[in-house]
Amino acid sequence: GAVVSQHPSWVICKSGTSVKIECRSLDFQATTMFWYRQFPKQSLMLMATSNEGSKATYEQGVEKDKFLINHASLTLSTLTVTSAHPEDSSFYICSARDQGLAGVYSYEQYFGPGTRLTVT
Amino acid sequence: GDSVTQMEGPVTLSEEAFLTINCTYTATGYPSLFWYVQYPGEGLQLLLKATKADDKGSNKGFEATYRKETTSFHLEKGSVQVSDSAVYFCALSDGSSNTGKLIFGQGTTLQVKP
Numbered sequence: 001g002a003v004v005s006q007h008p009s010w011v012i013c014k015s016g017t018s019v020k021i022e023c024r025s026l027d028f029q030a031t032t033m034f035w036y037r038q039f040p041k042q043s044l045m046l047m048a049t050s051n052e053g054s055k056a057t058y059e060q061g062v063e064k065d066k067f068l069i070n071h072a073s074l075t076l077s078t079l080t081v082t083s084a085h086p087e088d089s090s091f092y093i094c095s096a097r098d099q100g101l102a103g104v105y106s107y108e109q110y111f112g113p114g115t116r117l118t119v120t
Numbered sequence: 121g122d123s124v125t126q127m128e129g130p131v132t133l134s135e136e137a138f139l140t141i142n143c144t145y146t147a148t149g150y151p152s153l154f155w156y157v158q159y160p161g162e163g164l165q166l167l168l169k170a171t172k173a174d175d176k177g178s179n180k181g182f183e184a185t186y187r188k189e190t191t192s193f194h195l196e197k198g199s200v201q202v203s204d205s206a207v208y209f210c211a212l213s214d215g216s217s218n219t220g221k222l223i224f225g226q227g228t229t230l231q232v233k234p
Binding site for chain 1: 154156162163164165166169209220221222223224225226227229
């Protein structure tokens with residue numbers, strides 16, 4: 001259980017175009033999803049917290065108009081990189097928070113396999 | 121703000137050697153602590169966790185004890201295998217703000233040689 005998928009797993013796009021990445025929780029409901037960015041051989045940097053039915057909360061320094069996040073349902077969040085540039089090339093990872101069973105509140109997050117974005 | 125510091129890698133060990141990866145944290149409130157593992161080409165997987173002081177998390181031969189007095193959560197394994205080669209991330213979740221955000225350490229690459 002607790003599987004999170006991402007689509008696509010890799011994408012190459014031209015500078016100036018937009019790219020949408022999907023994150024789905026396959027076997028549980030996630031009212032909260034997180035989007036991270038990981039540079040080569042570096043840690044994960046939290047970009048934003050995505051809450052179902054409300055606006056995302058962005059971390060300091062992350063451009064919300066460039067990285068559009070939509071959390072339309074309890075199992076799907078999307079990240080759209082608008083007007084992509086080569087410096088946006090990175091590994092984007094989402095995670096979903098399992099609200100727990102039987103009302104037990106859990107901070108555990110389940111991670112997707114990541115999406116490799118290359119902007120040429 | 122809250123932070124996590126891990127020992128720098130890469131750590132290179134021979135098979136069956138003892139492993140320790142140090143992790144210390146700074147936090148307000150009462151965080152939960154986690155170790156995640158990222159195998160080559162894959163996403164992060166939860167390895168183990170501890171939610172309060174003196175708790176010991178364990179999984180697949182790995183262990184870590186939540187030490188509040190030393191603000192540490194060191195990862196240990198008695199006998200590593202080649203298949204343990206991966207990047208290991210220590211993380212904490214802020215237990216007081218209820219945001220569920222995870223703060224990660226910089227990651228430690230482990231390479232186990234046969």
